[in-house]
Amino acid sequence: MRDTQASKSRSLLYAAAAFLLLATCVSSQAKADVPTFTVGWSVYAGWNPYFYMQKSGILKKWADKYGIAIKVQRFDYAASLDAFVAKNIDACTMTNMEAFDLPAAAGVDSTAIIVGDYSNGNDAIIVRNGLTFDKLPGQKIMLVQKTVSEYLLERGMVLNGQQANLSKLKLINTSDSDIVAAFMNNKSNPVVVTWKPLVSQILADKSVHSIFDSSKIPGEILDLLVVRTEVLNRPDGSGQKFAKAVSGAWYETVAQLAAGQANAIKYSAGASGDSVESYKEQLKTTSLFATPKSAADFTTSPTIKQKMDLVRQFCFAHGLLGQGIKSADDVAIIYPDGSIQGKKDRVRLRFNATYMQAAQQGKL
Incomplete structure (x- = not known):
């Protein structure tokens, strides 16, 4: 029994x-x-909110709404771009210039779905010993080459009458994770070009000062979320769901940030090891498009075309578009109104206001 x-x-x-x-x-x-997407981000005032977006559960809430999963992964800036071009991540925070001269120039068809802000003083040229623009030729200049730092440097030189001396600049390529220590610990390096929070850390040393920053060229250095177009257009529709989810999460996050919500500020600051006070100072020189309407309005305006034309001509002039490129038109950009800068059969970068407008209309 x-x-x-x-x-x-x-x-x-x-x-x-x-x-x-x-x-x-x-x-x-x-x-x-469950379709899973990875977003790469790097340290910058306008991109640190991606860390808070994940930490707070806002991103998961929006991803769950659309039946997908979204991960965010931190990189050094150059490494994030490499990962995007290599198709190891699906979306990446980057500036308008890098979107044009890296993935687009490499033949990776990409779409900017969020225009998050423009740098309004976050990027700066910092010098020792009272150097002025006419003294920069021949000096060692530390920066992350082939990025907006190089663009800012050239725009500063041109706007200060030094265009003829551009070829005499000595650029020292330095990772953003190393640049503060490399500049501060070696007094023989007299010039550095970088972005906040690194700028703020460097300027804490009163023996150095900024001679030019991005507030002098408003709207030229845009900060975007860029998705590979093939990801956005997946036949199963998951790419569209991703774009809607990440846009919804972004605008919920930015609304909290703009309202001064304590955790939004705290965790966005902590993403780069900054104090709340330092991060608030960085936000003052970041022109956030805090509402989807402001972002959509800028993205659909003639202004963005004017700014992008400056950027694409710079990229071509510096050979940043790759071998065999005979003009800036060989890497084309299409805008929300359907207008194209460049050859119609060579579109590689797309500005898409669909998701910003959907957020504006409450349709996400």
Whole structure:
């Protein structure tokens, strides 16, 4: 009798174990079937909110709404661009210039779905020993080459009458993760070009000062979220869901930031190891498009075309568009109104206001 009872107990235990195993397999398969997207971001006042967006659960809430999963991954800036071009991540925070001269120039068709802000003093040229623009030729200049730092440097030189001396500049390519220490610990490096919060850290040393910043060229250095167009246009529609989810999460996050919500400020500051006070100072020189309307209005205005034309001509002049490119028109840009800068069969960068407008209309 005891043997029969024991046999029944074992049978029940085996059945329960089998059921749990099956349930686990089904659950794992369900998770595997959820379309997953990865967004790369790097340290910058306008991009740190991606860290808070994930930390707060805002991103998960919006991803769940659309039945997808979204991860955010921090990189050094240049490494994030490399990962995007290599198709190791689906979307990436980057400036308008890098969107044009890296993925677009490499033939990676990309779409800017969020125009987040423009640098209004975040990027700066900083010098020692009272150097002025006419003294920069021949000096070692530390920066992340082929980025907006190089663009800012040239615009500063041109606007200060030094265009003829551009070829005499000595550029020292330095990672954004190393540039503060490399500049501050080596007094023989007299010039650095970088962005906040790195600018703020460097300017804490009163022996150096800024001679030019991005507030002198408003709207020229745009900060975007860029998605590979093939991801956006996936046949199963998951790419569209991603664009809607990340846009909804972004505008919920930015609304909190603009309202001064304590955790939004705290965690965005903490993303780069900054104090709340330092981060608030950075935001003062970041012209956030805090509402989807302001972002959509800028993206659909003639202004963005004017600014992008300056950028694309710079990229071509500096050979940043790759070998065999005979003009800036060989890498074309299309805007929300359908107008194209460049050759129609060479469109590689797209500005898409659809999701910003949907957020404005409350349709996400």
